[in-house]
Amino acid sequence: MLGSTILKHRQHVGLQKLSALAGITHSSLGPNKKYKFVQDDTGGQSALVCSCFRILENLELTCAVGQLVYETIQVHQKVYHTGSGSLLFFAGVWSRAALECLQRGISVAHIISAMSEGMDICLDVCRKCSVSAVGLGVEQSESRTATSHASGLQLSKKPIVEASQASCHLQGTTKVCYKTLNAIGQRKIKLSRHFCKVKSENVSTELQPHQPKLPDIAPLAEGLSHGYVDAMNLVVEASRIQSQNNQKDISCSTFDITKVVTCVLPGLPEDQACVLPGCVVLLSSEQASVAHHLTEQHLKVALINGDLSETYRHLGFNRPAGIQCVSDQSDLSNSSKEQEWMEKVVAILLNLKVKLILVSGLVGEKVIQCCCKHHILVVGKVKASVLKAFTNATGAIPVSYTTQLSKHCVGTGVKVVIWRDLSSHDRKPLTTVNISTGVNHELVTVILTSCVQGKLQVLEDQFWACAYRLHHVLKDKVFLPGGGVTELLCVHHLQKHAEHHVKHNGKKNGDSVQQTKAGTAANPYRDVVLHLMADGLIDYIATVIVNTGKLSKVKAWTAVSQQLQDYNESLDITTKFSQLFLEGDQEDFLIPSLMKTSEAPAIKIYDNLSVKQEAWRKALDLVFLVLQTDAEVITGIDQKTDGAQENLMVL
Missing domain, CATH: 3.50.7.10 (GroEL)
Structure with missing residues (x-):
């Protein structure tokens, strides 16, 4: 294998920097995000931040990996306004997984191949465990398959604000048909310094013959608030005003974020925040x-x-992105x-x-x-x-x-x-x-107020995060069960595929070459890589639990491992992670327990399908780009070496 002996003596500095830089996201995950002050040692100025994106924005990133990370986060934040912390966290844990593989002598090609397969498994799990937002408020009826026993979730009907009574309360039954797992190896990896937006794979829905049912915004907003209850209340109010003013579409199932603006007012208490038409x-x-x-x-x-x-002077109709308007007072002299x-x-x-x-x-x-x-x-x-x-x-x-x-x-x-x-x-x-x-007039202005002027940017970011979560759910028409349920399902399926690979290779005819759906030879290190990817997902869940202040890191890992063990040992085939519920109130975030009765529990936390999928994709592509760049720097490219082209991926 190309460079397998050299890698043991030289360090992949890029992966190490990526892992270290991802450490800043740990306190930015979960509903209880911590405020930080980023101070400039030279000028003495400081900024109050509460998100991964704002932390990176205020840091002086001089290394190439830092610039690459910031560009990736910036592109994701511009489109989704949420999920940047998860993106960087997974880039960190999966870069550590790649480093572990390199230390075990696994080639770059085998790492990329197995991790790509693991990502396909996770994306397929997201599609299968997604719940239709159509006909929200009624117990959903979903198709069951041999590989995934997806069941309906009874969603919370508690309105997030009193004004949500004007929302549409429609009933209906929806049948969600899921796509089958794509053939392993068919995922196209785009590696570039500028990560282009990838069109998310939508879940196909098959509606009943009668009139399609529209989702109720109130329970969606409640589950998507992720701890920002006040900000989400403003989002729901903005959606209600838009629905009242929009006579063309009186349904409450749309939320046009392009017609929402924010106005920050320093000096006023935060409880004076409001929403106004115009x-x-x-x-x-x-x-x-x-x-x-x-x-x-x-x-x-x-x-x-x-x-x-x-x-x-006009710059043309195709204005370059990222241009900022800067005024020069010297040019405004009297003339x-x-x-x-x-x-x-x-x-x-x-x-x-x-x-x-x-x-x-x-x-x-x-x-x-x-x-x-x-x-x-x-x-x-x-x-x-x-x-x-x-x-x-x-x-x-x-x-x-x-x-x-x-x-x-x-x-x-x-x-x-x-x-x-x-x-x-x-x-x-x-x-x-x-x-x-x-x-x-469909324009709506959200007034954000605070006596602490440095907090206004944080409040504005929180509002837009909630607004885009609701917007993408209404656009995708599906959502994921939150509270770590989706991640637990991904861990289970990754471990299941890894164990199946080990059992297959342990047969008497194990020397025969295993073939995947795409017809390519099996990766001999597939089980190791998939287990390491699953550990990264477990680390994410445990970190969010720790941030709630309820458990330590060790106890959080133990709780997650116990959930996986209970699921694997369960004799009830209908028991599944999609039926996990949260013990206690919403502050007891991410402490799930298996369902003990046949009645589906109320799930209070939801995630965006498209946002989660895109964050995971960008995180893995970021790891691949740094991984291969490190490998080329360390080993070089010798065209005469046998197998050199097989171990490199064309960027």
């Missing part, structure tokens, strides 16, 4: 005076897609060219009778002052989704430059209402206004 923004004292003048009037609005400045441009802009706005301008980019201070003199309100850094919502509601057409404005581009029917004056809560005078169209 777009709430913070204004300076000059802008506030203009807003007072325009209040309750029907205004004409102009939408600018870009910066509102004389020096701005005749800039003054002429501002006079021209004001003349156009006055001619079109525009009183409100929403800008997606930056707005110069002098431009704001010039517009305020003519009672024109300018709001900068507006999200693109907000511009789109105002486009649909007012008929306005976004333009890149003010010189492109015409009467056909201007929208009508916008109102500006003073919501709250926060001058007494901050040193700087600050006013919040609500900009809306009044009728059928």
Whole structure:
């Protein structure tokens, strides 16, 4: 095997760094996340963080592995806004598993092959144990197969907020048909420094002939809160307001996160957080005076897609990702060219009778002052989704430059209402206004407040995590039993496949080559690798239990091992991990017990199917990329060596 002898004497530094970097996630798992201060030794500044993504964002990662990890987490966070801690944790435990395999003399090719098969097993378990969200609130009826005895779960009907009474309470029975396990070795591994989004494999659902039943948001939200009850209450309220304002789709089964914005207000207690229809923004004292003048009037609005400045130039319709708007005060000096441009802009706005301008980019201070003199309100850094919502509601057409404005581009029917004056809560005078169209406006603003200004970012992250969990469940129309149930099932199936491999090789004709479904030769180290992957899943469950403060790490491992042993020794074939329930209240997170009666228990914690699958995929791809890069650095690539190409994976 290529490099098997060399690897025993040289260390895989990349895998070690990946494992060490994953250690920062341990306190970020589970419902009881711990706050941390990240301090800059040079400047003395500090940041309050409570998630894996924010920790990495505030660290100075100089090594290549650190940059690779941050890019991976950044891409995942941008799409899902949750699951980053699990992603990095599994990248750490599976990198340790790969190191253990290397120390035992297992080649890189065999490690990648066996771990890929293990990932296929875990993804298949996720598909099989997923529960349909259609007809939520009624005992589900699911198909049973010889390999997986999936049963229905009676879900909690307890509403998370009183306002959820307006949600749809529909009944129905759903039959979920699961896909069979893909042939081993058919999983296509994409290794790249930039992890592209992989389309999740959806669970096919077969509905009864009658009208499809829509899920009830309240029990879904309760199970997806993961300890963020207050944040999820705001999400449910935002969904309720959207459903009321959206006359095209009065169902409560949709939650459009693109039409939700957040507004953080320092100085107010956290219990004053609320949800309002419309777009709430913070204004300076000059802008506030203009807003007072325009209040309750029907205004004409102009939408600018870009910066509102004389020096701005459009970057093209395919704008590169990751570009941040940065202003240079030196470029805003008094000049005749800039003054002429501002006079021209004001003349156009006055001619079109525009009183409100929403800008997606930056707005110069002098431009704001010039517009305020003519009672024109300018709001900068507006999200693109907000511009789109105002486009649909007012008929306005976004333009890149003010010189492109015409009467056909201007929208009508916008109102500006003073919501709250926060001058007494901050040193700087600050006013919040609500900009809306009044009728059928789907935009919703979530007001987040805190007396601790450093905590506002944490509260905003928690809200978006809950919002995206609910969004993806409603989009996938399925969810996973949480509280470690899915991970326990994966551990059981990994161990089962590993033991089957050992028994097969122990037969008299064990020297015969075993064939997989894909027709390739069996991996002789398959059982070892699968057991190590299962240990990583057990370590994840045990770590979350430890973070609850209920058990130590040793006792947590013992509890999980006992669950697996009880399941394996059970004579009742209908007993399964999908029937685990949580003892005590929700704070006793992840302390499961086997069901003792035939009645299905209430499961209080749910996970996202697509988020969990994608986090696991990215974690393993990250391990593979670092593993092979380390191997190439240590051993080199000798084209003349026999079997060199067989032990390398093309990136």
